[in-house]
Amino acid sequence: xxxxxxxxxxxxxxxxxxxxxxxxxxxxxxxxxxxxxxxxxxxxxxxxxxxxxxxxxxxxxxxxxxxxxxxxxxxxxxxxxxxxxxxxxxxxxxxxxxxxxxxxxxxxxxxxxxxxxxxxxxxxxxxxxxxxxxxxxxxxxxxxxxxxxxxxxxxxxxxxxxxxxxxxxxxxxxxxxxxxxxxxxxxxxxxxxxxxxxxxxxxxxxxxxxxxxxxxxxxxxxxxxxxxxxxxxxxxxxxxxxxxxxxxxxxxxxxxxxxxxxxxxxxxxxxxxxxxxxxxxxxxxxxxxxxxxxxxxxxxxxxxxxxxxxxxxxxxxxxxxxxxxxxxxxxxxxxxxxxxxxxxxxxxxxxxxxxxxxxxxxxxxxxxxxxxxxxxxxxxxxxxxxxxxxxxxxxxxxxxxxxxxxxxxxxxxxxxxxxxxxxxxxxxxxxxxxxxxxxxxxxxxxxxxxx
Numbered sequence: 001x002x003x004x005x006x007x008x009x010x011x012x013x014x015x016x017x018x019x020x021x022x023x024x025x026x027x028x029x030x031x032x033x034x035x036x037x038x039x040x041x042x043x044x045x046x047x048x049x050x051x052x053x054x055x056x057x058x059x060x061x062x063x064x065x066x067x068x069x070x071x072x073x074x075x076x077x078x079x080x081x082x083x084x085x086x087x088x089x090x091x092x093x094x095x096x097x098x099x100x101x102x103x104x105x106x107x108x109x110x111x112x113x114x115x116x117x118x119x120x121x122x123x124x125x126x127x128x129x130x131x132x133x134x135x136x137x138x139x140x141x142x143x144x145x146x147x148x149x150x151x152x153x154x155x156x157x158x159x160x161x162x163x164x165x166x167x168x169x170x171x172x173x174x175x176x177x178x179x180x181x182x183x184x185x186x187x188x189x190x191x192x193x194x195x196x197x198x199x200x201x202x203x204x205x206x207x208x209x210x211x212x213x214x215x216x217x218x219x220x221x222x223x224x225x226x227x228x229x230x231x232x233x234x235x236x237x238x239x240x241x242x243x244x245x246x247x248x249x250x251x252x253x254x255x256x257x258x259x260x261x262x263x264x265x266x267x268x269x270x271x272x273x274x275x276x277x278x279x280x281x282x283x284x285x286x287x288x289x290x291x292x293x294x295x296x297x298x299x300x301x302x303x304x305x306x307x308x309x310x311x312x313x314x315x316x317x318x319x320x321x322x323x324x325x326x327x328x329x330x331x332x333x334x335x336x337x338x339x340x341x342x343x344x345x346x347x348x349x350x351x352x353x354x355x356x357x358x359x360x361x362x363x364x365x366x367x368x369x370x371x372x373x374x375x376x377x378x379x380x381x382x383x384x385x386x387x388x389x390x391x392x393x394x395x396x397x398x399x400x401x402x403x404x405x406x407x408x409x410x411x412x413x414x415x416x417x418x419x420x421x422x423x424x425x426x427x428x429x430x431x432x433x434x435x436x437x438x439x440x441x442x443x444x445x446x447x448x449x450x451x
Contacts, residue, residue, distance in 0.1 A: 028197035031164055038140040038165040042067075045139045059116055065134035068145035072131055075108035078447065081152035083112045083135055085161040087337075088363060090118040091243075092181060092236040093158060094125055096436055101129040103440065107447075110150055114161075121338055125244070138163035147173060154446050158236075159212075160184050162202055171205040176446040179209045180439050181235045183216040184223075185360065186381065192223050200224025208442050213385040234435035238386060242369045243341030253346050256325050260289045261413050264347035264372065266340060267297040267362040272353050273305060275402040277312065280331070282406035287413070291325075293343050295334035297353060297362070302335025309333070344370040348418040349409060351375040356405075364390055368425030373418045375399055375408050395425030 027035075049066055052058045058066065065071055082097075084090040090113050097109055111126065112135035113119060122132045136142040143165050155170050156178045170177060184192070192199040203209070203225040210233040211217035217232045265276040273294065280292045296305060302320050309316045314330045317323040319339075325332045334343055344350060350372040355361040361380030364387055368374060374396035380387045390396040397412060399405040412418055 028201050030198045034164050041139045045137045068136040068142035070149040078153045079108050080154045081110045082156045084158040086115045087118045089158045095241040097127050101127045138165045140165045143169050167202050167205055177206045179206045182209050183212045184219050189219050233438040237363045238365050239436035245341035260291045262291045262347050264293045264343050264350040266295050266350050266352050268353035271357050275356055278402040279405035283409045286410045292331045293334050294331050295343055299335040299337055344372045347372055349373045349413045355380050368429045371422040373412045373421035390428050393424045393428040395421050
């Protein structure tokens, strides 16, 4: 597989620093300056939150949580705090949390996220041993209020959302810190390279860092992470349990689509939807009965997408409005949250979005676990190793344009070919499931080490 070696979203890492990283206790000038501003930022942050609330991006009844005010009591006993930025990161934790509850029944877990959609997802899917709160903004008094209440025995960050006040205050209280699924975007890598002392000071506060892939490990080391505390383990998204679904709904859709080949365009973004629709139109020349399920990354775009597609003369049924799918429907718009497990099970071929444009790609393991052949674009920096392994196994096909997408779709949607790719995807995912074991081991080691 050739994933854009020259793609600007995949920069080569700088050479690792030859001098050792600064001690975790050191505070370079930029960090001291940031913390001084953070102490006085409550007023500005409150106005920012009110604006987000007006835009529907915050939950009014729980706005206090964003200011560090707990809405639930702290459970008794040991508590592990997990932070995940949004939906994808939160979903990647679910299998880990389930297995952690089995291994340590007395342990309780707090999961924080920053988006309403992630809170909605976790409300239905968190194990009973876990609870959810919104993460406080990085305002030092709010961070202290949050930590004063929850007093975690271990803090686990997911992927790459690193806030200086939160990291510094957590480390200052002697709380062990673990970074899992660690990666860094091209933009963030360039920005942090301009502040090497600050990057090294923050990364040096982690007791362990588990990187997603070799590129992420090299980049984090180049920014000052201690190589002796860093290991490449993969991503939890690789070892996650299959997405849930409603079997009655699957049967209903299977009957409604009986006799029609079906493909899915999952987690698409603006600019990508148009390419998907053009590919669908081309593929229908060879497959006149072809049906498309379009599941945008952000369901709130549903109304605008439906209007755009109807303006192109397409017959559209919109999931959020309860519109039924019938033999005359060209596109079923799946503009709801938390149903991707249903769509992957229905579609024999899935295009995974965020990859034909420079987003970085989305999780390929979800369709691979659910028996869907995979098509993807070249911009998959977030999952380079995963897409490479699935491609090498024959489970995924790289496409670089709407024309190639149409051609690959026609070639892969044939029942025998789709089934062959699905079997290869399942086998490839099974090989990577040990990543969850590695994270569990790291959590156990840090918890047992804490006095």
